Amino acid sequence: MEKLKNSLLYYYKKPKIEMIKFSSTIIFFILFIHPSAVNGQSREFEILKNIELIDQIHEYLELYFVDEPQTGNISKVAIDAMLKELDPYTVFYHESNMEDYRLMSAGEYGGIGALIRDVKGWVHIIEPYLNKPAHKSGLKAGDKILSIEGNTMKGKTVEEVSSALKGPKGSAINIKVERGDETLFFNVIREQIKIADVPYSGMLKGDIGYVKLSSFTQTAFQSVQSEFQNLKADGMKYAILDLRNNGGGLLFEAVKIVNLFIPKGELVVYTKGRIEKENREFKTRDVPLFPDMPLVVLINENSASASEIVAGSLQDLDRAVVVGTQSFGKGLVQRTYDLKYGSKLKVTISKYYTPSGRCVQRLEYYDRNMDNAPVEISDSLIKTFKTKNGRDVIDGRGIVPDVEVANKKYAELTKTLVLNDVIFQYVNQYVRKIDSIESPSVYTFGEENYQDFISYVNSISDFQYSTIAEKKLSELKDLVKKDSSYQDLKDEFEKIELEIIADLSRDLMRYKMEIVPLLENEIVSRFYFQKGKTEHSFSYSDLIKEAVRILVSQNEYEKKLNP
Template sequence: MHKLVQNKVFLGILALLGTAVILLSFQPKNDKLFSIAKNLDIFASLVRELDSYYVDEIDPDDLVTVGINAMLAELDPYTEYIPEEESDDFRMMTTGEYGGVGALIGNRTGINMILMPYKGFPAQESGLRVADELLKVDGVDVVEKNTSEISELLKGPANTEVEVIVKRGEETLSFNLTRKKIVISNVPYHGMVDEETGYIKLTDFTTNASKDVGIALQDLKNAGAKKIILDVRDNPGGILNEAVDIVNLFIPKGREVVKTIGKLENVNAEYKTRFSPMDKDIPLVVMINERSASASEIVAGALQDYDRAVLVGRKSFGKGLVQSTIPLSYNSQVKLTTAKYYIPSGRCIQAIDYSTKDEDGIGSYVADSLRKEFKTKNGRTVFDGAGIEPDIEVDSRSFAPITYSLVTRSLIFNFASEFSLKHDSIPDPRKFEVSDELYGQFVEWLQDKEYDYTTRVEKTIEDLEKYAEREKYFEDIKDELASLKISVSHSKEQDLITFKDEIKNALKDEIVSRYYYQGGIIAASLDDDPELLQAMEILEDTNHYDLTLSSKKD
């Protein structure tokens, strides 16, 4: 490690040691500060002795970071150390801003490639496409590099140049891009799903999330929307104030949205709506699922508590913990849990108690018997301790093993890439369909590809064989098992027919992404989304909508 960095690490340890010495001098032995000081002294001494005597050279920077991370892992998954070199990445995650070319990169089947150029940014505007294989960035061979290293090469100050060389099909192409400040939109798609219903897909809560939703809402109202669906499925959350301001689009000024309550008085706060709403009466459905977390749950939960929206989908993740970022020495930071949040009914939706862990270090879920009952504005019963529960539950979609195999082996991805090389354009995402002729071409293309799989029934029979052998019953039932295996043995050819519609939809989404990017994928999936269809159905049935938001269900 560079000597300057070593010196910084040791200076930091010495600073801790100095603090420890002072505290040791003035604190009684039963004081918590004495315990902190004692252990800091031990830690600093240990690192110093390791550096002096350990048989091999050590990297104090890495060693201390490992120690810090191990310590924080004892608390909860959201408390984390952010060293100086990771500060830019952290800022990008929380603000959605960075300097670069505007493309998601990844590795498919061992090949580094462009997975999604963001519309309107340098990568897309220069002509880079999904599935372009990355060969060089500014003269650096990136074929064997990991994606984080390639990402660092692509990033840089706005208005600087970067050369990207890719392989597309049999061609090798060079692109000269000018980096710019990249601000990723929180709303990659909004549009009308029928003549009266507008749809908004909210994927993040970074800076300007409420502005993005507000613009989308106004666009939809201008287009004639009389009902709104806000989709926060798979949204991991983000900035708390953005969640408050999104709720404010639909409820009046001065209403409490969330409280944060922690150990210290200075982290306790009450967040209220600050503006007049954009529309406090328009019928509203919020779509949630098991990956809707944090700020998503504040939005969904607050609107549910005020009986302002019907929630459709599945129970949310259950993250009711608030993190604050605190600066440390040498431009490092710690993001740590400082409070829990409570939505208007008074409930906290945190699902896991990290203060009590099992022998494997896993937190415990709140027992159903310990969950408390709360009331919404209209008197509907809601509960704490397990995420936000939807008013109308929709089972998650399951996909056939053949579809799963075709997707995970990147066969649908690769076919879409080859298709896009032969076709300059396709119709609008909601009009494009995979025809029987195109599907036939895909089936023929699969002939020399490997995509075998085990069906759920076959897996069950395999498990049954193992249990029978273990419990000495196998010889008695082996003939029946063999006959059963033959009768349920899957045929790939038959599965391509049985699950044709499902595979067609996966093909459609992948092909559309080549021409219309992230927003196109969302648009293409709207007509085949069972949860969205349920949301539209509840908005269509005014009586059902009103009754769902009422405490009187009879």
């Protein structure tokens, strides 16, 4: 390897276009870690050969291509394509994309502080963050963004609008929006926006403390610890840690959060990779603040990485009951390296393993199907491990909860209302008629209001939906039409169609119980923002109800951990 390093040093002393040198550095790094690289001298040759080839291609393009090539774009496309062959988590951050990196690592960026989404071809503000520039300037959920700094946003993607809204702290931005029949102009002063690690915490049923953790940034442990301490001061006797839709983040923060509940010196997670010196064990370092407090951890299919470390280690150590649905299954660890010219490279360097010895990684990125998509680890390779108390847990499938509470399944009508932004647009006009609502915990959308919603939906001329039964019957009908027996069955098909055909007014009443909570959530968020929306959701969440039931039933809780 020393020979290779010397060769590279000599190679980079030669005059080169800076862009070419930069690209070659990246190529070298990826080849260095890629498991398909061969060993010994042949490996060194393979690395140098590929560097030479890439540089030659760049040089010939610069010299001979018919038009002057955009070398920066060419390099970026080449790097992205190369990394795509590895896994989705090995990512190159160009110097111009440092805002994305800061958002990923620290949960902060320079901007106006608002969620945005495409609605009917225009990007809208979905939710301004409480007390952030968008909110303080008067922008509201439902505002259609027409232009930014005089530049039209028509046809722009969410990414393009988001980029236009971001900028240095203290800089001003002019935003033109449409709100109902009005066109409004706002001058907003950007701030450094820190996305809250804990968007909600509070007490449920008097003595059950609840903390929702949204991501594992550099301040995640501090935030979780502080919130649980405050809840304990308020009388908390039981705890719920909600990791649903938490895609992960910093491993160290996960270890420290686990340490709140388990003794000093316990193994939380260990990592193993191709490079032995990168293998590490992570143990708790401090005396726990809540060593005996009954604990439930909530997960779902979007809980990944650091969330799975927390849930998996607490499950392996029989310290918490895990409730929800099977987690995502990301058992890969990344490290970020500084590159030249202010860029960074985030690289997958190892896999992590929970205390029982299992790795939760679900997909094999080096084993792909005909569509070049990664495949799940084969059932034949799944192994069983034991928790501290002897319970069975498996690897290769994320974290399987101790108590499964399935996600709510919605009717086709409800899904169509959401996907077509009917609820969002109805609430836009509804909230303009009222000044306030009751507190999130008690607010209800009454029958009179629901009848108004039905009238609104019926007034949408191009609103269409079909039930699953309709779709399946149509497919069957098309198939039978090819057969001579269709004429004999035609009357029967028509009778069935009359029974199952979508009837909008009828179905809006039939599925009222699942539509109303969605309307309430959207309305509550307009007045009480994300915190209020979370609080309101507790009243109809089967998952929260099950978590509470397990915690308050001491026999049930102990039985789950000590079968």
